[in-house]
Amino acid sequence: MSTWGKNNPDQTPKMSWSLEESKGKLETFCAYQERCAWEVRRKLYEKSIKGDAVDQLIDTLTKDGFLNEERFARAFARGKFRIKKWGRNRITRELKLREIPTDLIRKALLEIDPDEYYEVLVQATEKKWEKTIEKDPYKKRFKVIQYLISKGFEQDLVKEAIGSIQ
Template sequence: MSSWGKNNPDQAPKKYWSLEEAKGKLESYCSYQERSQWEVRRKLYEKGIKGNPVEELISELITANFLNEERFARSFARGKFRLKHWGRIRITRELKIREISPRCIQLGLSEIDPDEYYDSLLTQVERKWEKTTEKDPLKKRYKVIQYLMSKGFEQDLIQEAVGSLQ
């Protein structure tokens, strides 16, 4: 699904890691913040480790509970919703880019409370409506809807929220 590393396969990494060094660094990398397997693979690729050792390192991290896709999906969805005010569509798209399974994506999205989600949407609508300086009400409405769609909110909820303003 992603294309990192495919465009420049011959590009040398900045600094190579040995396998022992990689294990220690990955443990601290995964301890600092929840990571997906895709992010760990990408990091290993950047550091010059490819093939079977990558899978061995990832399986060791999973066994030691440093990597957990479900935990990552839940944390990612919670964080992007609460901090960046992303909608479900954007969160789902970003999780798919990180090659998270559909089951884990659903579990992650279940972390978002529907009432809190709609309140957040209403807040975003009001905020964007006030900031938009367009005089024509139709153009203003269009700009607000486009903004909310880019944030990943669902079209029917956006229409309902914008309609409640007017």
């Protein structure tokens, strides 16, 4: 939600959708990219649609195949791992934020190949180790570990990866 309109008086405020128009707009919104019910609810809230209408629209989108939580979770996990190089912990945290059930999160994490996961972790470790400018080896090690944990990698795997490059 931008504040651009507050600073630019020439801009007209966001128009709210009618119920008839919202179904078509949401179909386009969901067809463009995988979405979850949480994102659709957020979009509807921005457009001033609340109450039972939200649940009806989400049910309709689910029945028509535009909205599928499992499909979203799997695509999200694959994409965030391959593109952003996030670890399992970060992906899990983000999916929980989007109110995805735990069993679907577990299924989504199966999309990540364990060998590829460890290879990405080692590459990230090497890259961060080379970039980190620190004279004290303990401080350097601490900084690299903190970075990798913030990316969502598990602590035991991070220590193993650091041990493999030293």
